[in-house]
Amino acid sequence: MKQQTLHEIFGNYIKQQSIFKNKDVLSHSYIPDITLHRDNQITQLASILSPALKGNKISNLFIYGKTGSGKTLVTKYVASELEKQSNKIKTFYLNCKMKRVADTEYRLIAELSRMLGCSIPPTGLPTDEIYRKFYEAIDLEEKNIILILDEIDALVKKIGDDVIYNLTRINQELKKAKISFIGISNDITFTETLDPRVRSSLSEEEILFPPYNATQLKDILTQRTKEAFAEGTLESTVIPKCAALAAQEHGDARKALDLLRLAAEIAEREGSTKICLDHVDKAEDKLDTDKTVELVKTQPKQSLAVLSATINLVERGQQNIQTGDIFEVYQEICKRGGLKILTQRRISDLISEFDMLGIINTRVISKGRYGRTREIRLPLSKPLIEKIKKVLAENYIL
DNA sequence: GTCAATTCACATGAAAGAGACCACGGTCTAGTG
């Protein structure tokens, strides 16, 4: 019986004509031939990088703009075109936000060295040894190396700006090669937090990527849908809707593409041959939920206990939840679950981590005579909370 | 009524410890010719 239905599902799937013509076009990593509405930035970037073609060192460059504004796309594109022009130019791209790649100074340098082709053990060597190997690897040939550090703000937040300072000074030690940096950040205020020395050497040039507006997003989506979908699968209102939703969120092209892809997937799963508004709504819902649930799943037990305490308090209907309240409930949860109880200091950090992840909202408030604390709110919808509770239950914390 | 001092309940920072992981070099051991 069960096998019968499975058979049907697979059978139907094969029979069904796919909505997608080429799904990859909608993925983040896809680089289209023509990047729309970024001519200005491409020209700027190209003119800053072009001295490399004559073997000169280019200025270090700092690029900023919100997520999904095309920074990475444009930079990668221009870099690869540049590389094609001259074999003396090598560009490397590193996303600093990737876990286990740039968590520490050691790992960052080790990863960079690996890109340059030397093999570095994941741990066990002194850091200055790694630096030495890194220098050697760079200076092997007479090359102009351009290092693109994406999400550089995450890097600095984790390990401080010393590394950047060290990196920008490498050139003085190099005999043959030259190295330049392109830092990409979506935090516009980021450079202000840097050490002035680092700031001046890192951002000799700057390029700003403004967010896309709804019309521009529409163009981008239209461009991609031509390749991604078979003709006539889109209802005419779908693209404007996706564009509008993404434009609300600081013009995030990535989100627009995600929405469209997910809407199409949902439509396909429902057996529909057309993508309509309803699918977009569902996609938006799912996009938010999935992101949060996945995030929660990756959290360690202690953090889950803290989250559980928060949900517990919210469901009891308590107003103005404070760090102290959470700590009390958390202790109970630990006792029941046989978990080690961490100090309030640590819990305070865990709470602010959740805040950064956007799972909870916190605000530091001073209540005068009655102290200073964080006021914590849970901005999640009921169904989402239920899903999170399921995750907690799976981890035996509830 | 005004104004400075006090006070609370944490926030935030810095340093340091514990326990995990890993590389490396030296030593030991068993197997081979």
Next chain:
DNA sequence: CTAGACCGTGGTCTCTTTCATGTGAATTGACGA
């Protein structure tokens, strides 16, 4: 003689604790009008 197992040393990484310092407005209490 040699390959592989094993061990000690020295390094990093992550999570955590401990200790110290900071913070901002409600409250308090002294003071003067």
